[in-house]
Amino acid sequence: MNFEEQRAEKVKEIEAILKEYLPSDLQNQNVIGEAMEYSLMAGGKRLRPMLMQEVYKMYGGEGPLVEPFMAALEMIHTYSLVHDDLPAMDNDDYRRGKKTTHVVYGEDMGILAGDALLNYAFETAATAFDTYPDDLEKVGKAIALLAKKAGVYGMIGGQVVDVKETGKEIDEDTLTFIYRLKTGALIEAAMMVGAVLAGEDDDEVLRMKDIASDIGMAFQIRDDILDVTSTRETLGKPILSDEKNQKMTYVTIHGLERAKEDVKVISDRAMEKLKETGKANEFLCWLVESLVYRES
Numbered sequence: 574m575n576f577e578e579q580r581a582e583k584v585k586e587i588e589a590i591l592k593e594y595l596p597s598d599l600q601n602q603n604v605i606g607e608a609m610e611y612s613l614m615a616g617g618k619r620l621r622p623m624l625m626q627e628v629y630k631m632y633g634g635e636g637p638l639v640e641p642f643m644a645a646l647e648m649i650h651t652y653s654l655v656h657d658d659l660p661a662m663d664n665d666d667y668r669r670g671k672k673t674t675h676v677v678y679g680e681d682m683g684i685l686a687g688d689a690l691l692n693y694a695f696e697t698a699a700t701a702f703d704t705y706p707d708d709l710e711k712v713g714k715a716i717a718l719l720a721k722k723a724g725v726y727g728m729i730g731g732q733v734v735d736v737k738e739t740g741k742e743i744d745e746d747t748l749t750f751i752y753r754l755k756t757g758a759l760i761e762a763a764m765m766v767g768a769v770l771a772g773e774d775d776d777e778v779l780r781m782k783d784i785a786s787d788i789g790m791a792f793q794i795r796d797d798i799l800d801v802t803s804t805r806e807t808l809g810k811p812i813l814s815d816e817k818n819q820k821m822t823y824v825t826i827h828g829l830e831r832a833k834e835d836v837k838v839i840s841d842r843a844m845e846k847l848k849e850t851g852k853a854n855e856f857l858c859w860l861v862e863s864l865v866y867r868e869s
Contacts, residue, residue: 576855576856576859576860576863579856580623580856580860580863583619583623583626584618584619584623587619587622587623587626587643587647588614588619590622590640590643590644591613591614591644591647592614593644594641594644594697595609595610595613596609596693604678604682605682605685605686605689607678608674608677608678608682608683608685608686608689609686609689609690609693611674611677611678611686612651612652612654612655612674612686612687612690613647613648613651613690615668615669615671616669616670616671617669618864618867619647620760620763620864621646621647621650621759621760621762621763622643622644622646622647622763623860624760624763624764624767624785624860625639625642625643625646625763625764625766625767626639626643626767627767627854627856627857627860628763628764628767628768628771628781628857629767629768629770629771630771631767631771631850631852631853631854631857632767632768632771632772632773632777632852633771633772634767634770634771634772638701638705638708638711638712638770639766639767639770641697641698641700641701641704642698642701642715642719642766642770644694644697645694645695645697645698645719646694646719646759646762646763646766648690648691648693648694648697649690649691649694649719649723649728649759650759651690652686652687652688652689652690652691652694653687653728653732653759654668655673655674655675655683655686655687655690656683656684656687657732658673658674658675658683659675659680659683659684660675660680662736674686674687691723694719695716695719695720698712698715698716698719699716701715708770711769711770711772712770714769715766715769715770718762718765718766718769719762719766722758722759722761722762722765723758723759723762726754727754727758727759727761727762728754728755728758728759730754730758731750731751731752731753731754731755731756731757731758732754732755734747734750734751734754734755735751735755735820738751738821739820741821742821743821745826745827748821748822748823748826749790752789752790752793752794752823753786753789753790755793756789756790756792756793756796757785757786757788757789757790757793758789759789760785760786760788760789760792761781761782761785761786761789763785764781764782764784764785764788765778765781765782765785767781768780768781780846780850783846784843784846784847787839787840787842787843787846788840788843788861788864788865790839791836791839791840791843791865792864792865793823794823794832794835794836794839795836795864795865795866795867797822797823797824797832798824798829798832798833798836799867799868800822800824801824801829802829823835836865836866839865840861840862840865840866843861844858844861844862847861
């Protein structure tokens with residue numbers, strides 16, 4: 574089985590986990606369950622839960638302790654996309670080749686579906702307290718990490734600056750701040766939580782943060798490149814959306830060729846650090862490379 578086939582199998586496994594943790598037995602509020610499922614099961618790379626699971630295994634983690642956290646992280650990521658697509662934000666009608674949640678269910682349910690996914694993410698992660706009573710310290714530390722990386726010191730913080738600076742000229746330091754929080758924080762969460770749940774010490778958790786920060790930066794620069802070089806059919810969402818929304822990007826600041834060069838420099842640095850752990854398997858190394866050189 575080649576790496577692409579392995580990834581496809583892992584995506585199926587992750588999607589089965591997501592379905593297992595979706596809410597059930599909803600009554601009068603069942604429409605929110607439908608909107609949550611529509612958003613969460615709309616496809617995607619499942620990058621963040623996959624990275625979490627691979628790092629967990631890399632450090633010797635065994636068993637399903639990681640699974641509620643994989644589901645929780647993907648719920649957090651999905652809620653951020655649902656809200657990002659709203660008319661008040663990027664006002665996008667398509668994502669992953671499908672109509673966005675607010676287009677299908679209305680703007681009100683789009684907002685509530687995002688809210689519900691964020692809340693349910695932590696409800697899902699918290700199930701580990703009862704299911705794994707021997708791992709309470711790991712569970713608590715992992716939940717705290719998720720909360721910080723999703724909140725004002727992480728993804729939301731990056732979003733705030735991104736929205737605040739839309740339509741303005743910004744310098745590279747501000748752009749880097751946005752990227753490292755808006756995109757990088759959840760990738761950091763994935764790799765750090767994987768290490769925490771496997772029982773690694775703070776030094777190894779911080780090592781994962783350092784590697785993930787570079788992966789997130791390279792991932793976002795690649796996203797900027799694809800926004801101007803790809804097609805709507807390939808991406809599954811509108812192209813030139815940054816230009817439409819008057820957002821400065823790595824490409825607008827440095828140009829396309831410099832952006833391509835820097836993706837290589839940053840991703841090579843991340844790969845070198847990952848290999849220095851002496852624990853990374855071939856699939857994990859391939860996964861990181863495939864993410865930063867993807868075409869969609």
